[in-house]
Amino acid sequence: MTALKHKAPPEGNEKCCDRYPSSSSCSKETIGQATLTQPEPVVEPVIIAVGWEEPEDLDPESPMNWSSVVKWANILTISVISFLVPLVSSMLAPAVQLVMQDFKTTSTWFATFSVSIFVLGFACGPLLLAPLSELYGRVIVYHTTNVLFLAFTLLCGASRNEAMLLVFRFLSGFAGVATITIGSGTIADLVPREKRGKAVSIWSVGTILGPMVGPIIGGYVTEVAGWRWIFWVISIAIGLTVIIAFIVLKETYPAVLLERKAARLNKETNDASIRYRSKLASDTTPRELFMRSIMRPATMLTCCPVVTVMCAYVAVLYGTLYLLFATYSFVFKEVYEFSTFAAGLVFLPGGIGTLLGLLYTAQWSDRTLKRRAAAGKTVAPEDRLALIITLPGALAFPLGLFLYGWTVEGHLHWIVPQIGTAVTGFGSILMFVGIQTYLIDAFEEYAASVVGANAVLRGTAGALIPLCGLDLYNALGWGWGNSLLAFTALAFAPVPWVVGKYGAKLRRLQAFQVNFSS
Template identity: 35%
Template sequence: MNTSSSLSRSSISLACDVDEGLSDHASLCSIEFDGLNDPDNPRNWPKRTRWLVTVIVSLFTFISPVASSISSPSLPLIANDLNIPPGSVLENMTLSIFVLAYALGPLIWGPLSELFGRLPILQLSNMFFLVFNIACSRATTSSQLLVFRFFAGLGGSAPQSVGGGTVGDLWSPEERGMAMSVYSLAPLIGPSVGPLVGGWIAEKLNWRCAFYGTSIADGVLQVIAFAVLRETYAPQILRNKAKQLRKTTGDSRWICKHEATYTGIHWTTVIARGLIRPLQFLCTEPIVQVFALYMAVLYGLLYLTLTEFITVWSVQYHQSPGIAGLHYLAIALGSTVGGQIGARVLDKLYRRMAAKNGGVGTPEMRLPLLMGSAMTLPIGLLIYGWTVEAHTFWLLPDIGVFIFSVGIGGNWLCMQTYLVDSYALHAASAIAGVVSFRALAGFGFPLFAGWGNSILALITLVIGCPSPFIFYAYGPRLRAWSRVASVER
C-alpha cells in the first residue's frame, strides 16, 4: 500500500482485512472516523456550526407547513376565482392535497438520504418544492392548482423525515433533546403561522400573494442553505473520504464499511431496498406502528382544527378573516411551549436517569415526559369543543386549543427523539414511516369535519395515554427483537 499520498489521513482510521464476499478475495482498507474526537465527525463540529445547520434544516421544515396552510383563509376567494363549489370537498382538497403528498414524499426522500446523504436530498427537494409553489400562484383552473399543490407538497415533505435524521447525525443523545425541540417545533407551528399570515392576505390582498410570499421566503432560505449546509450523514462522509483516497492513490481497495455492505449488488437493488425500508418498518416494527397511529391522530386533529378555525371565528363569532387568523396564535404558542419546556425537561430527565443507570442512556428514558404530556390532549380538546358549542367568550376556546397544542408539541418531541435514539442510522426511514402515515390523517380528517370533540378526546385518551407506559415496560424487549433497532445512538 502506498503510504506517501499527499492526502491527509489524520482523521482516518485504517484497517486492512480480507473480504471473503469478493470473488477475487481482494484485501480491503476500511476507512472509519479516527476515534471519538475526530473533527470530521459531525457530532464533533463546533457547537455553533451544528446549531446553524440545525436551524437551517428546521427552517426548511417550517416553510413547507406554512405553505400547506397559508391559503386556508383564502379558500372562498380561490373557490370563487377557479369556479369551485363553495364548501365542497373539492374546495377543502385544494388545501389538504398538499398534505396528501406528505404521505408519499417521506417514503422516497428519507431512504434516499440514507443512500446518497442528507445534503443533496435536502437541496434537491427544496428546489422541487419552490418550483411548484411558484406554479401554484399562476394556476388558472382547479385541476392545475391541485396538481401543483400536490407536487409542491411532495418536494416540501423531505425535511419532515430527513431533518430528524440530520439532527440525530449532529447531536449525541445527551444533547439531542434541545436540538430536536427546535426541529420538532417547525412542522407544528408552521401550519398555524400560515393561516395567521394568510388571514390578512385574504383580507387585504389577492390569494395568489400567499404563494408569492412563501416562494420568496423559501428562495432566500435556499440561497443561504447553498452557502451554509454541509453533509452530516456519517456513512456518506466516509464514502466521500474513500472516493477521494481511491482517486488520489489510484488504489481501488479503499472503502468504508457501508460501501462494503453493497459490494457486488446492482445499484437498482440498493435503491429498491432503501425505498422499501419505511414500509417494512411500518409493517414489522411495533414501535413505528404505534407511534405512527398515535401521530396520525394528532396530526389529523391539528389539520382538522386548522380547517375549521376560520369557520368558527368568522361564522360563529362574526370576526373578519384577519382577526380570525390571530387565533392561530393559540396553536403556535402552545406548540412552542410544549416543545421548548419539554426539551429542557427531556434532557434533564435523560441525564438523571442515565446517571442512575451507570451512565448508560436508553431510548425509554425519553418516555416519562410523554406519560404526562399525553394527558393534555383530551383535556384541551374537551375545553375547546364545549366552549365553542356554548359560544363562550373567545379566550376560553383559545385556552383549550393552547392546552391541546402543548400536548402535540411535547408528544411529537418525545416520539421523534425516541425513534432517533432507537434506529440511529436508519432514523430517517423510521421517521419517514411515521410521517407518511400521519400525513394520510392530515389529508383525510379535514374532509370529514364535524366529528364531536368529545369523541376525538376519547380517541386520544385510549390510544395515547397507555402507549408510553407500554413502551417504557416492554421497549427494551421490542428493540432486542427488532433486526434494525440499533445500539448506536
C-alpha cells in the same frame, strides 16, 4: 488488513505443477514438442477498510466532531425550512372561501382538501426521499427538493382552476417534506444521543408551529392583497432560505462521507495493489440498495410493533390537528362572525401553547437522560417517554379539544375556545417531540427511514381525516364532534407509558426483531 500471497514453488527436481498448479513458475507446459504459455494469475488488490481515524471522537472529519457553530448552522437551516413547509400547508386556510368564490365552486370537499392535499404530499414524499438520502446523502436531496418546493409554490399562486391548485399543492408538499423526513437523520449524524433532545425540539417545533402561524400570515395577506399573494410572498422567504441552504448545508451522512474518503485515498495512492473501501459500503448494487431503502419504512411500520403503535398515535393527533386547521376559519366566521384576517388570528393561541410545550420539553427531555447517566444507570431510548413528559401531553391534547368544542357549542366568549386550542397545542408538541426523539434514538441507524415511516402515516391521516371535518360538525355539532376526536386521542393516551415501560423488552423479543438492512 489482509494481503493475497502465493507460496514459492518447491526446490529440487520435483515438478512444481504437481503441487502448485497455480504458481507463476508453471507458466509453461510442454506437451510433446509444443510449448503453451499460460496467462499470469490475477492478484486481487488488498482491501483496506476506511473508517474514522482513531480515536474516533477526535477525528475532525466526523460530523460528530464538527464545531458547535457548524453543527447548529446546519440544524437551524433545516429547522427554518421545516418551519416554512408546514406554514405553506395551512396558510391557505383562512382564504379558502375566497378561493372558492374565485373558482366558482361550492364543494365542501374542495374546501378542506385544498388545505389537506398538501399533507398528502407529506405522506408520499418520504417513500422516495428517505431512501435517496441513504443512498446519495442528505445534501443533494435537500438542494434538489428545496428548488422544486419553491417552483411549485409559485405555481400554486398562478393556478387558474381547482385542479391546477390541487396538483401544485400536492407537489409542493411532496418536495417540501424533505427536511421533515431527513432532518432527523441529519441531527442523528451531528449530535450524540444524550444531547439530541434540544436539537430535535427546535427542529420539530416548525412542523407544529408552522401550521399555526401560516393562517395568521395568510389571513392578513389575503385581506390586503388577495389570496394569490399568499404564495408569492412566502416564495420570497423560501427563495432566501434556499440560497442560505446552498451556502451553509454540508453533507453529514457517514456512509457517503466515508465513501468519499475512500475514493480520495484511492486517487492519492494510485496503487493498483491496494484498494480503500468504506467500512459502511455494501456489496449490493445501488438499485438493490434503493429498493431495500424504499421498502424499509413500510417494513418498519408493518413488522415492528413499537413503530406501528407510536406512528398510529402520532397519525391520530396529526389528523385531528389538521381537521382543526381546515375548519377553524369556518367555525369562527360562522359562530363569532370573524373577518378573514381575524379568522387567521385564531391560530395564534395554539402557536403560543406549542411554544410553551417546546420550552417544557427542552427543559425536561435531555435532563432526564443526564440524570440517569449521572446516577450510573443505563440510558435507553425509552427514557425519552418519561411520564413527566408524556403524561401532561397525552392528557392536555384531549382536554383542549373538550374545552374548545363545548365552549363553541355554548357560544361562550371567543377567548374561551381559544384557550382550548392553546391547551391542545401544548399537548401536541409534547407528544410529537417525545415520540419523534424516541424513534430516532431507538432506530438510530435508520433514523431517516423510521421518521419517513412516521411521516407516511401522519401525512395520510393529516390529508384524509380533515375531509370529514365539516360533515362531522354538521352531523354532531361542535361539542360532540370535538368530543369524538378527544375520546379517540384519549384512547391512545396510555401508549407512550406502555412503550416507555416495556418498549425495550419488546424490541429485544426474537419474534419482533427485523433485519431492516435486507
